[in-house]
Amino acid sequence: MARHGKRYRADLQKAPERDKPLPLADAVNHVKAFKNVKFDQSIEVAIWLGIDAKQADQAVRGSVSLPHGIGKTKRVVAFCSDDKVAACKEAGAVEAGGEELVKKIEDGWLDFDVAVASPDMMRVVARLGRALGPKGLMPSPKSGTVTPNVVEAVRDYGAGKVEFRNDAGGNVHAVVGKQSFETSQLEENAQAFIDHIMRIKPAAAKGHYVKQIALSGTMTPGVLVEVP
Structure with a gap:
């Protein structure tokens, strides 16, 4: 089992209960409130999808430009x-x-x-x-x-256009900004990514499409977000 440092354990004590997803704005505030480290942490959204990742016609892959960029440039x-x-x-x-x-x-x-x-x-x-x-x-x-x-x-x-593709577990994830971003910027970026994933649901995917959403920093615990 992975061992976490004192900072992570302290953040874990401040994190909301794992079985109680929060509205997106509240989740962003929780992640931003975690203790700062020596670098500007990336903030990432992870979405667990109800797809069969082994089926090519259920693959979720693409790219999306976020309203406020992601705080870094790419070569x-x-x-x-x-x-x-x-x-x-x-x-x-x-x-x-x-x-x-x-x-x-x-x-x-x-x-x-x-x-x-x-x-x-x-x-x-x-x-x-x-x-x-x-x-x-x-x-x-x-x-x-x-x-x-x-x-x-x-x-x-x-400018940081985000690429994504589902992994073997049916998860997609993307960086949606930096911890230094304003709360409203992170919220709008995360919402844009979530909305995009919702719009491109594969026709072959059956049942509940978005099962769980989590928001986290590079070195923070995850915070569950309410599924739209």
Whole structure:
């Protein structure tokens, strides 16, 4: 069993009862009230879904832009035609291009957080499946990283657009801000993520879709949130 430090145990004493979910605003206030650490903790929402994670037609995956960002920027590369390279770099891409960028990554360069691509570039990007796939960096239409609007995608993901996909237990989670955010900002970001997950319920999913929602900081206990 994991052993927690004094700070975590002290926070646990202040946490609400595990069987009593709170309205989202109250849950945010509880998480923000936990003791500060030496860094600005990320705040994360985790949602337990009533899906069969083994079934491809029940997968929950995608991306969403939150109203107030997530408090960090991401390094984005763009696979695009030559005529869009300058625009992608102006939008914030650390690298942009086609064959030369593919070759650079094949040679071992992976100093980026997100890769986006225009559909016409996937024929060359496909060569990077073994390099990017295991790291979760392969552009995909399902996650929104393959798009005709590649310049806009660079801008969105550079600002912290959130990607998500369910795990084997049927959970999805995402960072929705920092502990230093205003309560209203965290609440609006978390609500936007929850609403998005509700909207994309797979048609094949049966029964109760959202089973449980929890909010937590990087080093805090989780606080249960009332399910809409």
